[in-house]
Amino acid sequence: MTNVKKGASYLYLGLVFLFLYAPILVLIVLSFNDSMSRTVWGGFTLKWYMNLTSNDNIMGALGTTIRITLSSSILATILGTSAAIGIHYMKKRHAAIMLGATNIPLLNADIVTGISLMLLFTRFTPLGEFSVVLAHIAFSVPYVIFNVLPRLQSLSEACYEAAMDLGATPMYAFYKVVWPEIFPGVLSGFLMALTMSLDDFTITYFTKGAGVNTLSTMLYTQLRKGIQSELYALSTILFLLAFILLLVMNFKKDVRKEAKTK
Amino acid sequence: MINRFRTSFLAAPYAVWVLICTILPLFYILGYALTNDAGGFTLSNLFAITDAVHLKSLWLSIEVAFVTTIICLIIAYPVALILHNLKISNKGFVVFLFILPMWMNFMLRILAWQIILSNNGILNSILSAIGLPTVHILYTKTAVTLGMVYDFLPYMILPIYNALSKINDQVVEAAADLGANWWTTFIKITVPLSKDGIISGIIMVFVPALSSFVVSNLLGGGKVLLIGNVIEQEFTLARNWNLGSGLSIILMIFVLLSMSIMNKVDESENGGMLV
Numbered sequence: 001m002t003n004v005k006k007g008a009s010y011l012y013l014g015l016v017f018l019f020l021y022a023p024i025l026v027l028i029v030l031s032f033n034d035s036m037s038r039t040v041w042g043g044f045t046l047k048w049y050m051n052l053t054s055n056d057n058i059m060g061a062l063g064t065t066i067r068i069t070l071s072s073s074i075l076a077t078i079l080g081t082s083a084a085i086g087i088h089y090m091k092k093r094h095a096a097i098m099l100g101a102t103n104i105p106l107l108n109a110d111i112v113t114g115i116s117l118m119l120l121f122t123r124f125t126p127l128g129e130f131s132v133v134l135a136h137i138a139f140s141v142p143y144v145i146f147n148v149l150p151r152l153q154s155l156s157e158a159c160y161e162a163a164m165d166l167g168a169t170p171m172y173a174f175y176k177v178v179w180p181e182i183f184p185g186v187l188s189g190f191l192m193a194l195t196m197s198l199d200d201f202t203i204t205y206f207t208k209g210a211g212v213n214t215l216s217t218m219l220y221t222q223l224r225k226g227i228q229s230e231l232y233a234l235s236t237i238l239f240l241l242a243f244i245l246l247l248v249m250n251f252k253k254d255v256r257k258e259a260k261t262k
Numbered sequence: 263m264i265n266r267f268r269t270s271f272l273a274a275p276y277a278v279w280v281l282i283c284t285i286l287p288l289f290y291i292l293g294y295a296l297t298n299d300a301g302g303f304t305l306s307n308l309f310a311i312t313d314a315v316h317l318k319s320l321w322l323s324i325e326v327a328f329v330t331t332i333i334c335l336i337i338a339y340p341v342a343l344i345l346h347n348l349k350i351s352n353k354g355f356v357v358f359l360f361i362l363p364m365w366m367n368f369m370l371r372i373l374a375w376q377i378i379l380s381n382n383g384i385l386n387s388i389l390s391a392i393g394l395p396t397v398h399i400l401y402t403k404t405a406v407t408l409g410m411v412y413d414f415l416p417y418m419i420l421p422i423y424n425a426l427s428k429i430n431d432q433v434v435e436a437a438a439d440l441g442a443n444w445w446t447t448f449i450k451i452t453v454p455l456s457k458d459g460i461i462s463g464i465i466m467v468f469v470p471a472l473s474s475f476v477v478s479n480l481l482g483g484g485k486v487l488l489i490g491n492v493i494e495q496e497f498t499l500a501r502n503w504n505l506g507s508g509l510s511i512i513l514m515i516f517v518l519l520s521m522s523i524m525n526k527v528d529e530s531e532n533g534g535m536l537v
Contacts, residue, residue, distance in 0.1 A: 086273025
């Protein structure tokens with residue numbers, strides 16, 4: 001690549017990053033703004049961070065969000081991984097039917113998924129945190145299945161059989177042979193389920209019922225009354241945590257790579 | 263030997279789950295759509311789409327979703343290509359930087375655009391500081407489209423990037439060896455081989471853009487009424503669940519229609535995941 005072309009590509013990437021990160025920068029700046037107004041800079045302050053833990057509203061919503069996100073993504077991972085293994089060993093025709101049904105939540109519009117689940121839930125259970133967890137599992141299981149399946153497909157059955165021939169029990173052979181191979185798929189499925197659940201608004205909004213609020217739905221109701229500045233502080237913290245986590249994971253991978261090349 | 267039949271029963275809990283939480287809800291929404299509040303059969307909830315107000319918002323949704331998808335594609339393809347050609351060791355890190363914004367609450371990110379775009383907001387301050395005329399796009403279709411491009415851009419970048427990484431570099435080199443210039447190689451080799459990624463990207467942007475109601479609420483300020491907004495209002499304000507369900511079914515039909523068009527374009531499709 002010539003230098004001009006290289007420079008132009010970096011400039012382009014930089015512009016797209018600016019576009020993606022400009023709003024985040026604005027929110028981070030707002031979290032340090034000593035003014036109730038969103039457009040006036042009233043000086044630097046840390047008070048929104050200080051006040052954060054004493055704001056019961058926000059802490060409650062954060063707790064709800066964490067409970068819903070963790071329980072739904074863990075359950076979706078268990079359900080999805082066992083489903084992927086089952087589907088992998090099914091007859092082709094049956095597997096095709098299952099995969100077709102699995103695609104439905106991915107392809108359907110969020111608003112339709114949310115509404116259809118709400119219509120079902122209102123018949124059988126009062127809407128609340130439990131119904132939101134069910135709804136989140138419903139839209140995140142497909143991500144797990146489609147992350148685990150390719151791993152299973154590239155798995156050699158001979159290894160598993162060899163383990164069995166050498167006297168391993170099916171459980172032991174699975175744990176020692178199959179699991180290490182599919183684990184990266186399970187992990188990326190789990191992370192996708194986690195991200196989707198954390199970022200979801202529409203489906204939560206329709207299935208939550210009164211009184212239950214995640215951070216997203218709380219923000220939506222606050223839009224009219226004005227956002228509490230502590231929320232900027234909280235999301236800055238969450239964002240930085242994700243960023244640090246990413247850096248650490250990246251660093252670890254580099255170390256492992258270096259160890260391998262040595 | 264693995265007992266395939268017995269192992270396949272590991273999917274049994276999921277099969278039950280699919281029936282209850284995927285298939286059954288669709289029947290519920292269809293049931294509501296085809297009845298009136300007294301419970302009698304009617305098609306009027308479906309035909310309500312021909313109402314001038316509803317038709318206008320459906321058309322507006324299609325227009326906004328279409329423009330959003332095109333802009334995303336135009337921005338995303340070069341990004342994916344540059345990322346693919348990047349000669350650095352931890353490419354995964356750079357790719358991840360495109361997903362990271364999703365960890366900042368999406369409602370807040372769109373709200374930030376409201377602050378950036380408002381009449382005396384950041385964008386206009388910058389524009390007037392460097393002597394350019396200010397723009398007044400908040401609460402217009404343009405702002406809604408911009409918000410959607412912002413929100414859905416990663417969904418276009420990632421599938422195209424994945425498709426590009428699957429291309430065998432030797433094919434591209436062979437084309438160059440046979441005398442094709444950069445542009446010919448790009449049009450004849452790279453684009454056709456990344457078609458799957460492009461189609462996944464288009465579907466993953468177009469469908470949510472078609473049905474979104476939050477972005478239009480925040481950046482359209484109630485003046486840009488998309489079909490998603492109409493449906494939401496039927497469920498929350500008007501409390502007419504039957505009409506809301508009817509319009510949802512119409513929306514679903516349009517989603518399916520757009521996808522079957524895309525699948526026609528992509529005859530080589532072999533099932534599987536869109537992501």
